Amino acid sequence: MEARVEKLEDFATETRDRLVKIESRLEQTAANVSALQVEMHKGFAEIIKWMVGIAIALGATGITVITFVLNNATPKAPAQPPIVIYTSAQPPVAAPAPKP
Template identity: 40%
Template structure:
């Protein structure tokens, strides 16, 4: 093969690669326009912190409620004994 034909083949392949590279750059530009900014990340962080605090608070309240219910009903309560009647004996009337 002649060196000029080899250079022509290489040049055509490089042209194809250049076209693909331009396509990749346009896709990356589109993706970059949709990327999150620092402001978006700060909002996301604040929202996540709020949710975590709320979930922890809710889980704590639920756990305390369940523990209170279980501890109040776990031990059977002894029935209340009626008080012993008071008997007053009055001496016989004369």
């Protein structure tokens, strides 16, 4: 009977030592996880910043291209000579010749 009790005491001592090692590893793991969370938060913030910047740049570029295309897609109509209204008191003046 004493041999069994001695074995149990040895097992309890060994278990206590293993538990201390496991707890120290758990503390190290918790520290590593918290450091990883901080690093991931910084990374996500940086990615969001770049995505917003790229979206703004692409929007501005798109508006610029569309404006350029719409302004230059069709040929310009020739300018018409101004309409001149003469009263009966003034002699008529020859209108300028239209430009080709």
